Amino acid sequence: MGVLTTEEQGNRPNTQGIIKGSDLFGYVGIEAAGFEFNIMVVGQSGLGKSTLVNTLFKSKVSRKSCTPNYEEKISKTVHLQSVSHIIEEKGVKMRLTVIDTPGFGDQINNENCWEPIVKYINEQYEKYLKEELHVNRKRRIPDTRVHCCVYFLPATGHWLRPIDVEFMKRLGNIVSIVPVIAKADTLTMEERLEFKQRIRQGLQANGIRVYPQKEYDEDAEERILNDRIRESIPFAVVGTDKEHQVNGNKVLGRKTKWGIIEVENVAHCEFAHLRDLLIRSHLQDLKDVTHNIHYETYRVRRLNESNANGLGLSALSLENGTAEKSEAESQL
Template sequence: MREDTTQDLQLEVEVEASVQMEEREGEDGVEQPPLCPIDPNTQGIIKGRDLFGYVGIEAVLDQMRRKTMKAGFEFNIMVVGQSGLGKSTLVNTLFKSKVSRKSCTPNYEEKISKTVNLQSICHVIEEKGVKMKLTVIDTPGFGDQINNENCWEPIVKYVNEQYEKYLREEQHVNRKRRIPDTRVHCCVYFLPATGHRLRPIDVEFMKRLGHIVSIVPVIAKADTLTMEERLEFKQRIRQDLEANGIRVYPQKEYDEDAEDRILNDKIRENIPFAVVGTDKEHQVNGNKVLGRKTKWGIIEVENVAHCEFANLRDLLIRSHLQDLKDVTHNIHYETYRVRRLNESNANGLGLSALSLENGTFDKNEAESQL
């Protein structure tokens, strides 16, 4: 009996001690370490040196490349600026082919439009097996009138209509395997080489369009300015952009990492690009170069000492083309999609019941349709 009582007392003491220890750990906020400690920073990461042999994961890049080359991709660029700034010539120079509406339209007669009338033309460009469907949207009539009030509204409406078209395709029950992408991926805005500051129409346009599309401002026909005038003009424009809160591509908040930030900071330092466009070749030191011939020599378009056309081409095509498309889809289109869905939910209407006009929604028309 005495041995049994002693064992029972020992059990009670051990149980009470363990309970007190658990209560004390709960008060102190200290948790018992797991039986198998796992570093959350390295959980599930198996690097190449830890593998038993070659798996072939990197081959997925070749698979993606083959599929992209077969399907091709789309790029839609809009050029905006008043007549005579060389928009068509610059687009032809960018893609080294006759892709502008002016170059492709037979019996084209240049005349000033009474209103802003957006026109687009499509091409399929193939280079080294890669196909790109290029759409160039021109804006004849912009800034050419005596009274240019609200001349940006047709452009805002067009950009929003392309978002609306894409959104409706996404809402279908039976969606297309690949939705045609007509959204504007980039808007190249042409500034006249005045040497002064931004005009009121430039400020108003870029303030309104900067929230719905990626804008890249350029100084057109920059060979009319001296190097000193060009630097001063670029500095004034950057000051005006910052003072008016105008968002131009690439925006700082969209930099994904430190490497992107370093690259984009160099681009932001050169904005707006001072460009010269031409589709004519000339002989310089035995080599054919794209350039404009003057009495004093040849202005080489692709020579960075003469103009910044090469920097603009690298931004639009060689380094940031996919990023322009990603920003359009993930930022601008996503903002429009959320706004549209919130609008339809607030009114208890479906997307098909709301109409779009000048970037706004006509509720009365939607209610009449119901």
């Protein structure tokens, strides 16, 4: 399998070629002819975001991997960048977009560093809303909305940091957040369990909503499944793109002087649980929650604002139509 690379263009997604293979998202029961899945990764530099994303989709799909001659530079502000890929399996295509947030949490003063991220997420909702309001709208509206935000917590072994609390409080109402402990192999098993418990206590104490939320469970069976996931959050993960021989088998793992940490071995880390949540058991639910909960909340608020300002639905549609007409006329 291969990936064709191109240079990034700010926060406009780029399609990087077609990745094929039954091991990519063979877990997903796909009935549609094709669909989009947009995942955002947030966390300070050095937490292994790119490596984990590459491990998750078993190919080089991260921003770093897809940029020729990439060199890490600390951004003075949060600048969102995205890369897109077409992942194909058995004739079904999924457009995967990975949105990275370099610069987040890297400064001495991180005040309001979440604002560009909030703005980006809302801009995608606005873009979708305008497409919906077109008089002659497309049969399938291109979906650039963020379906999941994977938030990387450093393996400090202590409590949630103020920046973690502020970010998840502000983002939890507009996007599905899945917190993970990055580079979890730096903690002992006892430290990991204690840290996970402290984080869950911090989430509850601060009223932070992370996915999957209890109020969205539809039945008893789903509640049992999601309770098991909620007891594991945040997932303690390790990412690597290197393979090693273990008992005659090739496994993804990190080699240390004490042995090999197998990424997909649940006795070593919880990467497999995160992978299954994102691209096996809950992929469609993440898309549904985005559309039916987060986007719907945004849509209602925007339409109420328009009505309050005396514009109304028709005025928004007319505004969109005028913009389209102006664009068409400029091309004549």
